[in-house]
Amino acid sequence: MIWKEQVECAGPADLKNLQSDYLSKLTAYIYNNCPVYKKKIDEAGVKPEDIKSIDDIKKLPFTTKVDMRDHYPYGLFSTDQSEVREIHVSSGTTGNPTLVGYTKDDVKLWSDVMARTMCCAGAEPGDTIQIAYGYGLFTGGLGFHYGAMEMGLRIIPTSAGQTARQLKIMQEFKPRIIACTPSYALYMAEEARDMGIDPAKGNWKIGIFGAEPWSDSIRREIEELWNMLATDVYGLSEIIGPGVAQECPHKDGLHIFSDVFYPEIINPESGEEVAEGEDGELVITTLTKQAIPLIRYRTRDIVSINYEKCRCGRTSPRISKIKGRTDDMIVVRGINVFPSQIEHVLVGIEGTQPYYQIVVDRKAHKLDEVEVLVEVEERIFSDEIKELKELQDKIRKEIGAVLSIGVKVTLVEPKTIERSMGKSKRIVDKRTL
């Protein structure tokens, strides 16, 4: 079923009218309620009354991750904190984390787009869903929870981890839908085999996988292993969390809920819009959010867009799977990792930045592993093993604390990390995504 047919299947003219109406209201709203945005809009030489149509969006300034960081915690909010009902925090690039907040209506919006997401994947009211995304500050768990509640699913909120119990719960309560990261789906298949369970005879028939990039070959692997339909969900906490875009069973792009999350695909250097079908950076405007609405937010994700009507009946445009990033962020087990975070730790410990390299690997059907190679320089070298091990341990603990995932730290000899143009090649991603 289609959860909100009147917008998901709206004709282009109706959709444009709706978006135009939302955008002009949004511009006035943030201009009057958020001093940071008022300043940005003034600096762009635009007046809220200039924004009449969705096409006028190009007159508005971009918002970046740096804006989020610089105005941490509340600078980009358009409501008083007393109106906020929920906050979520994700790790930032350096220093400040990214804080997002939701009013009661924002949570309703989130519930609505997540209900659309699950319907889009093929869920029907009355189905049971096992939510194995982490519940907590990460938006994954609660986002799915709200949407499942909204559309009338029976929820098993297992959260992430405790794989043996996840599998027992699958067998016992027979949920037709599983929501987790794609790498966890692979990992659980391996664990199932070890427990003597044939994953192909498992109960999950629909998977809603996201929070990390994955390819069609991983999709085929998951679908064969679990004998299920594996769909891709896209989202980011700055926009709302999961629920920005979702694949339908035709698996031909992710339907972006453009009536509320208006997409533009731009050339990341020039900021100009690229042609339909061309790769560019996805920029999203949250047309109806209240607490922390964002205008033209630069997601740094490279995608292409397709405005054709889909075979499923939806007219909402479809974005491709993420083809890359404009920065060097990588996603590991659903966590965003920036090299700058690791630099920050190393500079803190050693005083200056040593050469380092981040190696991400995924052994067959195992979870992602992060290894940080750090070149040993003379000023940190000691003839005593225990001091070197202490240093290694300290780096490991501090990086682990900043990233919220365990890493392995390996000390290596100087000049052994490959240099490119004088800079070290900072990330080696060996995963088959």
Place this chain on the structure above:
Amino acid sequence: MKITQISVFLENRKGRLFDVCSLLGDNEINIRALTIAETESFGVLRIVVDKSDVAVKILKDNGFVANLTHVVAVEVGDKPGGLASVLKVFADNNVNIEYMYGFVEKFSDKALLVFRFADTDMAQQILAKNDIKVVTEKEIEGL
């Protein structure tokens, strides 16, 4: 008398020890004592050589991380209980040993052991007070 030890950082990689030793050999530097402390991913090579200043420069010029540490080379009777009698002096006087290792060769009928102490100066005073012979830098060069 303190003597100088060179410590070199080594990754656990094939041929790295060979690289260090052949580099020193090519430059006419003789290794007198040697030990390796290792972890699962890296190790520290500690050596006593005849020309430590030259050796450490050559190592650094060739991209190795190396530093100099003061250690004490102690003569120990080459007989059962020889080492124990020296260690007893350290234990009785609360001298803490960070690590120790043996020499490759001998220059008398005694065995030579290299000690790295937490407090080298104090250890030396205790050794002198107990008439335990230590080896000088000169003697090392002449080995």
